[in-house]
Amino acid sequence: MSARNWEVVIGIETHAQLSTQSKIFSGSSTAFGAQPNVQASAVDLALPGVLPVLNRGAVECAIKFGLSIGAEVAAKSVFARKNYFYPDLPKGYQISQFELPVVVGGGVRIQVGQGDKAYEKVVRLTRAHLEEDAGKSLHEDFHGKSGIDLNRAGTPLLEIVTEPDMCSSAEAVAYAKALHALVRWIGICDGNMQEGSFRCDANVSVRRPGEPLGTRREIKNLNSFRFLQQAIDYEIQWQIDTLEDGGKIQQATVLFDPDSGETRVMRTKEDAHDYRYFPDPDLLPLVISREWVERTKATLPELPEAKRQRFMEQLGLSAYDATALTASLEVADYFDAVVTAAGAANAKSAANWVMGELSARLNKEDKDIAASPVSAAQLAGLIARIADNTISNNIAKKVFEALWNGDGASADEVIEKQGLKQITDTGAIEKLVDEVLAANAANVAEYKAGKEKAFNALVGQVMKAAKGKANPQQVNDLLKAKLGG
């Protein structure tokens, strides 16, 4: 049997480190990469007698997130203690939220696949809650002992939990990418996956169509989209194989090993912790007023969904283009800047350039759009010259290349310097056409005998003679007129 007879159910929990200057319950810095334990205060070390004080900035990040996914920002939420012993958990409990989280509900729109198979879907969120990160245990270089670095202890996290709404690794990755773009878009997380700022846990189960949910296994701490996809694919296949071999799935937490491409069990339900959650008596309930929410709303940039709608309704872009151009704030801002300079009438052309030539070039050189050598203003200038027939699309690629390499400050300068201005003088083009027709009698004869291809060859000859600068439409029209006449 094959995977076709199985349904896959995936839910994702994401830990996003919030971009606050200081920790969630202490004044220590959250900067990454400092010497071990230099960013650990008395509170982070859990010295006797210390107390937590909530960082207002972390709450604002949560409010922004709630607003950006259409969720309810809870008027009252409660911090709870999650109790367990681990050396990098200094208090012996993590301050988190349990029964009453700060964000409830909401959803994230995802775009899955490409071309004809592309489809959209909304992944519903269960909740998002604030909590503190643990420190790090270092097991190397300590001669059989472990070292503890508490710099990360107390870094604010937003744990974002979905409903079990995804049914393939492609959907899971699309969700993770959309969420990643969103948290960066609203400026609450730097999204740096190598440094652990954005990490995903995937809950995976399989079932026969129509049957109740299967037993799930949770893959912990996936810190790249590729690992997320590989781990889920492996896990799905493993679960199907196990069940088809007559085995049973045990609820478990597993780790993905990128080297072997396999998942392995970390702990099963039997040795799961009883975290003994209870409300933290050191912290009062978190009360968020309507007014605080409104004030925070005013600081949000235009959200991806609103931008997407605007691109479709005001600029006439397709849903596919609008989604692609709102995949990140940087891309959307760049596109917006091009359209502002080139005019809304050129929006489709701008979209093609940003998603086509520019995106390909950025990918090739592994550059971020914010660091693009061709600025939005330069690209707008280029598009304007296509629109007014100064240059053809083909010549435009040359101009783009020159701008990319810094051979000119603007499209106009490049066109002028390299003499790329399109020939639109009918007399000049007619002269070229006549010369080509005279020199290519064979092609003319073939065309007249009904071979359409011969026409294209003649167009090519004219363009060649014009060094690519003749207006293609005029060339076409003139050739047709002369051959037909």
Add this chain to the structure above:
Amino acid sequence: MLNSSLKELAQALAGKKISSVELTQLYLDRINRLNPAINAYVSTQPERSLAQAKAADARLAAGDAGPLTGIPLAQKDIFCAEGWLTTCGSKMLANFVSPYDATVIQKFDAAGAVNLGKTNMDEFAMGSSNETSFFGPVKNPWDQSRVPGGSSGGSAAAVAARLAPAATGTDTGGSIRQPAALCNLTGLKPTYGVVSRWGMIAFASSLDQAGPMARSAEDCGLLLNAMAGFDPKDSTSLERPVEDYTRELNAPAAAKPLAGLKIGLPKEFFGEGCDAAVMAAIQAAIEQYKALGAEMVEVSLPNMKLSVPAYYVIAPAEASSNLSRFDGVRYGYRAPEYDSLDDMYAKSRAQGFGAEVKRRILIGTYVLSHGYYDAYYLQAQRIRRLIAEDFVAAFKQCDVILGPTSPSTAFKLGDKAGDPVQMYLSDIYTIAVNLAGLPGMSLPCGFAEGLPVGLQLIGNYFDEARLLNVAHRYQQVTDWHGRAPAGLE
């Protein structure tokens, strides 16, 4: 000098009758001589104390002195003090020198008070007799075969034995009031949130509150003025205008200074379970209050009988989590030998904690466990609300509530040490006050067979100034609080 009030000491210091260095030395000498028998202090640092005294003398000379400048005080060893051993009465922290100051310590430093030393206490403040301390039991100065009460037993014994003019304590279920009662002191547990908990090692965070232990209500007021105040480092500390807690004490003495005051007598405080000799002293105090002009009203706290069971769910639950940080990883005791991480945790905690602490960690872990949380923890929280509502209802009928502090006078060392439930019941009159977060105090009201009896006064929220005045007016016409134990020279 040893029987002087804080006000008299301040006057003597201001009038240059004695310097702070001399006064501090007087107490240090006395501690040297008497502490080996009483065991009230677990650590002193004479050089540090004298350096503080010298600085206080400079402030006095410069005319920059406040009411506590130059006055030596004993600090319960639950408060972190930079450069001081801060043990909380436990082997777990026997080697812990705090790198920072509790807010209470900081405030006394700023006031120019001198830290005489850290006082003994029940381990992590869990106990009512001071017998659970890793550093050995404290002896009651009134009868050294008896307990001083707990958990602030060291502070109580220190002040009673004149080893300090006054001290700090903390009260989670009666730990200021009960030892004050057993040692003939005046002690005040303020409204929850009035004194910062920053740097005070947590036992049960939602119940813990620091307060003064002294020989009079007036002294308590002066100390509370220094201790109280909003602290941004404690999220449960309350932002309120600064007040002078002694403001009502200086009104001129009238024939009936408490005329118009309604004192509530909860019938639950006057039923069975209290020693007759204690009750006789309480009844005499009621008569005294009538003579001062107060009117007695009967009130009821119907859910008070549930306070001990509710407390012994909530306090251990919080404690089991609060004490998780003592894991041998970063500071404190670590077992010398272990063969894995889990073994290190288990052995360090098994060896570092005493029996009572372990008992409460076990209870707390149990009541928070999956499947038991609703039946125990949530139910106890409901009872807690009911108890608070009882007090709110009672305070519609009266201004303060009066009753005994402890059902008995000081008991013999070892008498209850083997019977936790009997020990827990010695806080039967005090625990409800913590559950409700109200201010409460204990003041001396007589003796039974030579042992002090404590009278408890409970106030409405933030009514510390009135509470202190009600105690002060009684102390103006009685001399119980002025009596000192004999034979301590």
